[in-house]
Amino acid sequence: MKPESTVMHIDVNSAFLSWHTAYYKQMGIENDFLEKPTVIGGNEKKRHGIVLAKSIPAKKSGVKTGQSLMEAKIACPNLEIIYPRYDVYVKASKSLREFLKTYTPDVDVFSIDECFLNFTDKNKNYEKLAYEIKNTIKKNFGYTVNVGISTNKLLAKQASEFEKPDKIHTLYKEEIKTKLWPLDVSELFMIGRRTAPKLKKLGISTIGDLANCDYNLLIASLKSHGKLIYDYAWGIDNSIFREEHDIKGIGNGSTISFDVEERQVAYKIIMSLCENVGIRLRKENKLCKVVSIGIKSKDFKYSIKQKKINYYTSSTEEIIETAKYLFDVLWDQSPIRHMNVRVSDLIDRKNKQINFFEKENALEKEKLDEAIDKIREKYGSYSIIKASYLDSGIEPVMGGYPSEEYPDMKSIL
Ligand SMILES: [Mg+2]
Structure with a gap:
């Protein structure tokens, strides 16, 4: 052991x-x-x-x-x-x-x-x-x-x-009853604004109440999340913490301060969102196979679409190309207020196998991305930008840092 x-x-x-x-x-x-x-x-x-x-x-x-x-x-x-x-x-x-x-x-x-x-x-x-x-x-x-x-x-x-x-x-385990249980249930990790009111309805107001509640009732109401927080109330540390390094996807989104009505403007935003996704993907030493895009229109209609690439990649250009393709399929011309891009189906770079479908210059692209990442890390996001961003008023690399792991850090446009 x-x-x-x-x-x-x-x-x-x-x-x-x-x-x-x-x-x-x-x-x-x-x-x-x-x-x-x-x-x-x-x-x-x-x-x-x-x-x-x-x-x-x-x-x-x-x-x-x-x-x-x-x-x-x-x-x-x-x-x-x-x-x-x-x-x-x-x-x-x-x-x-x-x-x-x-x-x-x-x-x-x-x-x-x-x-x-x-x-x-x-x-x-x-x-x-x-x-x-x-x-x-x-x-x-x-x-x-x-x-x-x-x-x-x-x-x-x-x-x-x-x-x-x-x-x-x-x-420590022996301190749970005195230090943890008296606290309001919303103080427990993974109990958010939506779960707390549900628990209150079940008569659970402290973490101690949760630890000693009717387990079957809890599961009936909250399903697997109920099991997770019940374990937490007893100090049992399970999957979420163990898997936190095994990220499932990397996403980046931005609410836009004007209505986007032109395809070329939308493309620029997509590219900017993808730049950051690519940087983070490479920083994590991962490759992705699925790209998805989400669009929220002016009247808050949200639509999402995803596509599987034929091989694993970390190339910003590949991600951009796929995201633009998805955008063209998805967009119904209505003014856009929010967009996000996400990559998933990730593997570690070291597990990569040479793939028949991969574009010929894939390796060069990867090297170029790496070189750009290094320069940006040293001299900042603005040190290298696509010419199309000059005077466009759109940030060339949106999103400063993982928004998924740290949701408060929304990207800035
Ligand atoms: Mg802090």
């Missing part, structure tokens, strides 16, 4: 705002966004401008994540709005990960601001180590984290959610 391990969950407190503050500090500007009513949000003038992250003072004024920036301004007139700098956040996230790897090679990334650390040495004092990690991050990087400690990922994550910021918490 595998020796029982210790898991730490590291969660950056108010990540975007913390990183933004640290970034300013690096440039010699003292501006603590966490201390003032601040939000990170998209462009205020455009329709999709929403609150992506908020400071505690902003929260106290009634500002909510996901709210439109206009609503937020009404709730808090002296609100400061900062435009997101995904490049800065991605860099900050990477350097944190590198730092954490000095403690254990076994670091699993959960989202841009959350990591799991796995330890197997039974004789170590992990609370002491957690304090060392937390305090070193504060000293060297200039922001705070919460650390949750337990024996599995689920419990470690729940533990880091307890009191914030700058805190260490444990949640």
Whole structure:
């Protein structure tokens, strides 16, 4: 049997705002966004401008994540709005990960601001180590984290959610009843805005209620999701955490600030969405076989279509070609408000087999993509752009970072 391990969950407190503050500090500007009513949000003038992250003072004024920036301004007139700098956040996230790897090679990334650390040495004092990690991050990087400690990922994550910021918490199996069960059921991982009301209807209001509920009734109402959250209430960590690295698909979408009525404009948006999908696919060392596209029209009609390619690929150009083809099949000329592209049926690059159907210059294309990725990583998304984007007002690479793993990070148009 595998020796029982210790898991730490590291969660950056108010990540975007913390990183933004640290970034300013690096440039010699003292501006603590966490201390003032601040939000990170998209462009205020455009329709999709929403609150992506908020400071505690902003929260106290009634500002909510996901709210439109206009609503937020009404709730808090002296609100400061900062435009997101995904490049800065991605860099900050990477350097944190590198730092954490000095403690254990076994670091699993959960989202841009959350990591799991796995330890197997039974004789170590992990609370002491957690304090060392937390305090070193504060000293060297200039922001705070919460650390949750337990024996599995689920419990470690729940533990880091307890009191914030700058805190260490444990949640061992024997602490579940006292620390986890009294909490509102919505505090449990994987219980979202839709599930919580359903549970309330079943008379389940705390995590303890869930752990001790009528199991058959729960399953009848919530099916397999019921089983999952029931296990979670008992601290049983199952599939979701184990499979989180085995991503099923990579998607990118954007709500557009104007109605798209021309095919050429739609193509540009598709290309831009695909650029980011391609970059992420290659970063994950994956190849895809299925491309799908979704279109939401002005009157909110949503249609989706997918196509299987004859071989596995990570070429941006292949993805673009397929997405454009799908668009032509799908589009009924009605004005478009939202579009998304997704690739799925993924395999690891190392499992690739030479395929008869593959286009002749596939290898060169792959090399070109790799070279472009490298330049963009070093000099930013704008360093290489397709000529058609110049002066088009459309972002050449939409979406800063995995939106699927981190749904708050919507792409910007
Ligand atoms: Mg966080």
